[in-house]
Amino acid sequence: xxxxxxxxxxxxxxxxxxxxxxxxxxxxxxxxxxxxxxxxxxxxxxxxxxxxxxxxxxxxxxxxxxxxxxxxxxxxxxxxxxxxxxxxxxxxxxxxxxxxxxxxxxxxxxxxxxxxxxxxxxxxxxxxxxxxxxxxxxxxxxxxxxxxxxxxxxxxxxxxxxxxxxxxxxxxxxxxxxxxxxxxxxxxxxxxxxxxxxxxxxxxxxxxxxxxxxxxxxxxxxxxxxxxxxxxxxxxxxxxxxxxxxxxxxxxxxxxxxxxxxxxxxxxxxxxxxxxxxxxxxxxxxxxxxxxxxxxxxxxxxxxxxxxxxxxxxxxxxxxxxxxxxxxxxxxxxxxxxxxxxxxxxxxxxxxxxxxxxxxxxxxxxxxxxxxxxxxxxxxxxxxxxxxxxxxxxxxxxxxxxxxxxxxxxxxxxxxxxxxxxxxxxxxxxxxxxxxxxxxxxxxxxxxxxxxxxxxxxxxxxxxxxxxxxxxxxxxxxxxxxxxxxxxxxxxxxxxxxxxxxxxxxxxxxxxxxxxxxxxxxxxxxxxxxxx
Amino acid sequence: xxxxxxxxxxxxxxxxxxxxxxxxxxxxxxxxxxxxxxxxxxxxxxxxxxxxxxxxxxxxxxxxxxx
Numbered sequence: 001x002x003x004x005x006x007x008x009x010x011x012x013x014x015x016x017x018x019x020x021x022x023x024x025x026x027x028x029x030x031x032x033x034x035x036x037x038x039x040x041x042x043x044x045x046x047x048x049x050x051x052x053x054x055x056x057x058x059x060x061x062x063x064x065x066x067x068x069x070x071x072x073x074x075x076x077x078x079x080x081x082x083x084x085x086x087x088x089x090x091x092x093x094x095x096x097x098x099x100x101x102x103x104x105x106x107x108x109x110x111x112x113x114x115x116x117x118x119x120x121x122x123x124x125x126x127x128x129x130x131x132x133x134x135x136x137x138x139x140x141x142x143x144x145x146x147x148x149x150x151x152x153x154x155x156x157x158x159x160x161x162x163x164x165x166x167x168x169x170x171x172x173x174x175x176x177x178x179x180x181x182x183x184x185x186x187x188x189x190x191x192x193x194x195x196x197x198x199x200x201x202x203x204x205x206x207x208x209x210x211x212x213x214x215x216x217x218x219x220x221x222x223x224x225x226x227x228x229x230x231x232x233x234x235x236x237x238x239x240x241x242x243x244x245x246x247x248x249x250x251x252x253x254x255x256x257x258x259x260x261x262x263x264x265x266x267x268x269x270x271x272x273x274x275x276x277x278x279x280x281x282x283x284x285x286x287x288x289x290x291x292x293x294x295x296x297x298x299x300x301x302x303x304x305x306x307x308x309x310x311x312x313x314x315x316x317x318x319x320x321x322x323x324x325x326x327x328x329x330x331x332x333x334x335x336x337x338x339x340x341x342x343x344x345x346x347x348x349x350x351x352x353x354x355x356x357x358x359x360x361x362x363x364x365x366x367x368x369x370x371x372x373x374x375x376x377x378x379x380x381x382x383x384x385x386x387x388x389x390x391x392x393x394x395x396x397x398x399x400x401x402x403x404x405x406x407x408x409x410x411x412x413x414x415x416x417x418x419x420x421x422x423x424x425x426x427x428x429x430x431x432x433x434x435x436x437x438x439x440x441x442x443x444x445x446x447x448x449x450x451x452x453x454x455x456x457x458x459x460x461x462x463x464x465x466x467x468x469x470x471x472x473x474x475x476x477x478x479x480x481x482x483x484x485x486x487x488x489x490x491x492x493x494x495x496x497x498x499x500x501x502x503x504x505x506x507x508x509x510x511x512x513x514x515x516x517x518x519x520x521x522x523x524x525x526x527x528x529x530x531x532x
Numbered sequence: 533x534x535x536x537x538x539x540x541x542x543x544x545x546x547x548x549x550x551x552x553x554x555x556x557x558x559x560x561x562x563x564x565x566x567x568x569x570x571x572x573x574x575x576x577x578x579x580x581x582x583x584x585x586x587x588x589x590x591x592x593x594x595x596x597x598x599x
Contacts, residue, residue, distance in 0.1 A: 289553035317594040
């Protein structure tokens, strides 16, 4: 995308910064903050993963063995909330912190102190969420979507969850404003918007979506809070309110949220695939347009999450058609990735394996999404394991696999050390096999009618549940291997070459040494666009 | 960073750019043409009008089907 122009700058002269704990408490460096985001999200990934293991252990066989039903409900609720708001979203912000300034030739994020503030809000919110398990009444148990009346009935745990969501929302909005300002104002001279790497583009659009919908979520949970404690009846039918109103407002946030979690994945995959195919991305402008188009369409499809909540036929058909049409720009992306690989000099290092795994499994998740979009089918599969299978194909083999691809791809740039390729590939194949073992069978469970969010189930679901649980334990253990690989890389990995990926063309690979210096691009690089 | 010498494009050209953006497909020569002529304000207004038209069109089709 960018031609090398000019020499690598001398960056070694002012790498002085505080050491020890004060470095992390006071840093305004985008790389330090990015690192903290990534470690935080990894910790949350394992917290949410622990809850998932609890869920699958309980569902290993019929009957109640480990978790009381109320605690089981708290596990499913907090698993969802922690994975969405604590693991996936902060991980992408961590990538943005590390990569966006380096990819556009900026010295740091636009608002460095606000950047630190938006990070340190996260552990506070996470503490609220996790500690809510230990307050009277336990953690929120009404599902991660916290529909009323369940969420207006719970105890202190629900209030802690509401407060945590407020804080997380504030953090996301600040992060998004920071990213937008950085991208629009701090690009290297000569870099036009249509010269930006796809990862930067997808984050720019994602950041706009965040600014658009996070205040809606904040408003929703505030209404919930006033319903709970201040005598309002927004969602209480007895007081003239409407619980379905909550669903509409929540999903007006919730559906764009799905794209907030997948668009940066598209960006990472759009960097990895061309690098390991040694070809420029096919249809760069189409990719940008398709991303923008998906973002706009994502705001007019929300009610497909609530076809069974009751709405006029006209509305059902509208949301069904709009949802099916969103598959068009998404399909354009899949074709573009495939066309990028076509006749490329491909190699299959771990980032590429995860990127290809992403395409393969995300397409399955996409297709089951189109199936769920069809109203008569959705009425059958609503709240069954089919839906669980669908969105885990999108969020685990979609977002998470893309995060793994990005971590393996950029870890040499971040640390100056190479990961163990054999172990990386082992991690990929274990994740691939156990992921499918866990979630593919859940399609069958859903089609057979097994409802979600239940701790016990009828005997006919026993075999597939056992298979799914075995897969889940394997998948969970495979992720311990990821942590081992990353720590091994950081502590004792082989020294990475200056440019480990010969096909990489973005500024962080062409204009910066490996590892990236603490302060990069203090003088903006001279950027020369080339043909996409 | 931004090109302030844009002449602005015709409504037809904006419409074509927006429609192809909604599809997610754009020919390279057309893109270069867009980049040379379209102003950000034109693209944003065009996009909003496009989104409204998209919603109205589906509503129209749905109403025909239901009636």
